[in-house]
Amino acid sequence: MKYSRSLILFLSIVAVTLSVSAQKLAGEWKKYQVIKPYIQRVISTPDRLYYICTDRLFSYDASTKQSDVISEGEGLTIGDISTVKYNHDKGYLALGAYDGSLGLVYDDGRVLNVQSVKNMSVASSKSIRDIDFLGDDVYLATDFGLVIIDASEGTVKNYTRPASDAKTGKQSFTAVVAVPGYVLGVSGGVLYCIPSDNRMRNFSNLKSLGLTLGNVELYGRGDGTFYASTYPDNCNTSSTKYMRLYRFDHASAACTLVNDYSITPISHIWEKGNVYMVEVEEDGGVATYDISSESDAEKLESTATPWMATDYSYDPVSKNKIISTYQKVNFYDGNGNNTGSFVADVPDDYTNVEAISIMYPSFDRRRIYLSTRSSSYNWKTAGNNYNPELYTRRPLPAFNGWIASMQSVDEVGSSDAYGFFVPSYVNMVSDGNVSDVSNYDPSNHYGNKNKVNQDNGGYWIYFLQAYYALGNLTSGGEGLAENPKKPGQYWHATNAEGLYVMEGGKELRILSNETSTMKSRNQWGTQILDVKFDKEGNVWILTPTVNRADASNWPVKLDSSVLQMLPASKAADVASITADDWIEANKLPVGTAEDSGQIDGRLTVTVNRMANGGESEYIFIKPLVYHGKILVYRRNSQGGEVDKDYPLFITSIKDQNGNEYLIQEMTHIEEDSQGRVWMGNLSFFGYFDSKTELPEGTTTLPIIVPYDRKRGGSPVDHAFITGISQSPVDGTLWVASQGNGLFHLNAEGTEQLENFRTSNSILTTDILGSVCVDASGDVYIGSQKGLFRYRPAYGAAAGDLSAVKVDPAVAKDGYNGAFTITDLTESCSVKVKDAEGNLLFEGISHGGTLIWDGIDKNGNRINTGVYDIVAGASGQTVAKIIVME
Structure with missing residues (x-):
């Protein structure tokens, strides 16, 4: 031409x-607030009821039944709240933050933001771990030492200044108590004291008091006596539980035991009307004890135990009690009757999924589902999941002796188990709006899901998963998929209770061995690693190979395939599904993990290959733990048939130039609209082409690694890729990485168009867990710091x-x-x-x-x-x- x-x-x-x-x-950025309606603390003051939810402070007005966000509406500008304490003498609430900032909220509405600790020239973390008061001063235990703040000025009055030869173990303090002339603090489980005058700045004046208390809460009474409670460490069965009162002698700088109350605390110590109180579990309920006396603890009242109680408060005059659970704050009268409750009041535009490691888009990309990854409950094998909930020390809820039975199967038996008691949530993103479609029912005053199975106590689904995760499981469910035939209906894989079929937040049915609707390998409950739909609407599930059928000591022995399919015709009528409706994958061994390969992991089901010239669709299984191979299942059959399908055990990867790569370095697998199956590997970024087919017996996976004549390979070669998503608007690729932020590549993956990091965007971390582009071209980025959206400028x-x-x-x-x-x-x-x-x-x-x-x-x-x-x-x-x- x-x-x-x-x-x-x-x-x-x-x-x-x-x-x-x-x-x-320039595009438009947005960060969605992360607010999990998990109520951590309740603080009842003479004028207001405060509660802390997702490290933010709220106040509740009983007359109007309204909550106000103090962290936003009344000028409180501190970071995420790490600790809180009320000063009864001066009438203010003190809040410490992980970034070292301190906030004082007075009863008259005044708010004082203290940044003096945050702004100190200290190389280590400045997190505030505990607070106490004496006179006009606020005493802090921080990650770098002990600090005294002048509350009237908001300035640092004194602090421990470590000498150059000081032991680092003495610099970080977890608890503090103020006594006349001295500051006492716990570091490394040992109680120390140091004078509160100018001698405090010489770290050599720090003196051990000879008391190894462990992980304790200290609560001062202002007269030289103080309580030491093992409540913060109450899930550690290896330590002695106690509630003790000590007296510090100023002249000798020594402590003596005043009384051991012979009770096991399950709550923080709180004070009301000069009465000091604590909660104790007994007789299938909880009882409030008055520990004001130096001799005996007096039982004030008993209340039935709400499941998953997180904090308590009791008024000895009115005899009214407040108990918070994960979802609600509950009020009780003097007779133990529940008289009312309220849920945490959170803004509309938020997500309660904090650590987003995987996103689950609908076929049409009009909805994206987010979920706390279920396998992250198993902290022993979570790998790179980096879910911060696992390592955040939460108050361990107590009810009916369940703690002891859980700890009996926890090899470590330590406070690391706190992270297990954080519920998993499911959110749906549609047209930029986030809605909570989690499977919980806050309608009862406990705030937890109603009983599923009366025989086993009916634990709430996500807490039951936590229970089984303690059993040293090597894998956990992480799957969620929307039914393409029924938009809004999602199927959720769990690592204990099978498949939950949900319509928004409404539970339609539970598919499991226990409900006779599934024949799945199981050990403690029905474990489903992943669930996906194919282009015909068939459901595919993956179950663990570790629960192998030949093991004689497994509670349930099922010679079932680890990969199974439920035909679309059966999935259409959820109420009628039976165990016999499931079809096992063809030619897949059902023996040991050694025979079948370690294929516990995540499914990637192709749906676009045949529309782009391919002969077959494929199912890729990315393992959680590699044993030198991955499974690729070629889907040649149609409908409910599997006889033409066959599995391929891939032991090597080779690109178009003959270069070989390690299977073990695979980090992510995702299909694009052209049917290309993109793979993130520590050594390459490439794809399995839509027109390439794998004959039976294939052991080498042929891939194409994008190559540019000028620069060479792809811009993301050697990056730790955690997510790949193609824009339906322009076909370009968005790639999330662990440590290098977000990449925007051309459609061929050869040219870097953009690279967003904390330095040039609103991202608060370069460690990203996932990325997904919706139907309109908006880019959603999941991270351990929450959800972000980038809207390219069109x-x-x-x-x-x-x-x-x-x-x-x-x-x-x-x-x-x-x-x-x-x-x-x-x-x-x-x-x-x-x-x-x-x-x-x-x-x-x-x-x-x-x-x-x-x-x-x-x-x-x-x-x-x-x-x-x-x-x-x-x-x-x-x-x-x-x-x-």
Whole structure:
């Protein structure tokens, strides 16, 4: 095809002018607040009821039944709350934060933000771990030492300044108590004292008091006596439990035991009307004890125990009691009757999924599901899951002796188990809005899910998963998938209770061995590692190989395949599903893990290969633990049949140039709209092509590693890739990494368009867990710090099609970038045709912009020629693209 030299020269000049003048538009960022409605503390003061939810402070007005967010509405600007204590003498609530900031909220509404500790020149963490008061001063235990703050000025009055030869173990303090003339603190489980005057700045004055208390709460009474309670360490069965009163003698700088109350505390110590109280578990309930006397503890009242109680308060005058659970704050009268409750009041635009390691998009990308990863409950084998809940010390809920039975199977038996008691949530993102579709029922005053099985006590689903995770399981469920035939219906895999079929937040049915709706391998409950739908609507589940059928000591022996399918016809009627409806994958061994390979992990089911020239769809299983192979299941059958399918055990990976890569370094597998199965590996970034087929017996997986003639391999080669998602708007790739932030690549993966990190975006961490682009092109990024959204700038819509531009309008043959078409009308229909009128591409503009990756409908890159851009209902040619030799 020939064109005049003058035409090409003219168009080249125009294109260069447009390209030079074009500016890359900045996108729009948004961070979704992370607020888990988990109520950590309740603090009852003479004028207000405070509660802490997701490290934020709220106050509750009983007369209006309204909650106010003090952290936002009344000027409190501290970081995430790490500890809290009320000063009864001065009438204010003191809140310490992980970043060293301190907030004082007075009864009269005044708020004082103290930044003096946060701003100290200290190399180590400045987290505030405990607070006490004496006179006008606030005493702090921090990660770098003990600090005294002048509350009236908000300034540092004194602090421990470690000498150069000081032992580091003496610098970090977990508890503090103020006594006249001295500061006492616990470091490394040992109680120390130091004078509170200028001698405090000489660390050599720090003196051990000879008391090894362990992980304790200290509570001062202002007269030289103080309580030491093992409540913070009450899940550690290896330590002695106690509630003791000590007296510090100023003259001798020594402590003596006043009384051991012979009770086991299960709550913080609190004070009301000069009465000191603590909660004790007994007789299937809880009892409030008055420990004000130096001799005996007096029992004040008993209340039935709500499951998962997190904090308590009791008024000895009115005899009213407050008990918080994970979901609610509950009020009780003097007779133990529940008289009311309220749930945490959180803003609408938030997510309660904090550590997002996987996202689950619907087929049409109009909904994206987020969930706390179930396998992360098993901290022994969580690997790179980095869920911070696992390592955050939470108050361990107590009810009916359940703690002891759980600890009996915990090899460590330590406070690390606190993390198990944080519920898992499911959120759905649609059109930028986040809604909670979790499976819990806060309608009862306990705030937990109603009983599922009366015989086993009916633990709440996510806490039951936590229980089984303590049993040293090597894998846990992490799957969730939306039914493509029924938008909004999602199936949730658990590591203890099988599959939950949910309609929004409503439970439709539980599929498990126990309900006779599944034949799954199980050990302690029905464990499902993952669940996915294929393009026909069939359901595929993966169960653990570790629960192998030949083990005689397993409670349940089932010769069932680790990969099973539920036909779409059966999945359509959830109420009628039976165990016999499940079909085992063809030719997959059911023996030991050694026979079948370690295939416990995550499913990637292709749905686009056959639409892009492939003969079959495939199921890839990325293991949690690699044993030198991965399983690829070729799906040749249709409907409910599996007889033509076969498994392939892949032991090596080889690219188009003959380079071999390690199976063990695989980090992520994801299919794009062209049917390419992209793989993140520590040594490469590449894909299994849509037209390549794997015959039975194949052991080497052939891949294509993108290669650019100028720079070489892909920009994300050797990155730890945790997520891959292709934009349905322009076909470009978004890649999440662990440590290198978010990459934006061209459609071929050869060119880096953008790289977002904490240094050039609102991301608060470069350690990302996942990425997913929705139907409108919005990019959602999951991290251990919560959920972010990046909305690329597609340009404003034009009023008509008189000034449509394309960049670049002229490109050289071999150009691998995208073509950006701008100044279109809103939601404008756009087609690209060659000189013969053949349709190469069609799409809809977003705003006034549409981006085309330069790939035609057959998956081929356009070459030398002139291409018409046809837009609008009239089908007029509004611009041209020229590709030159």
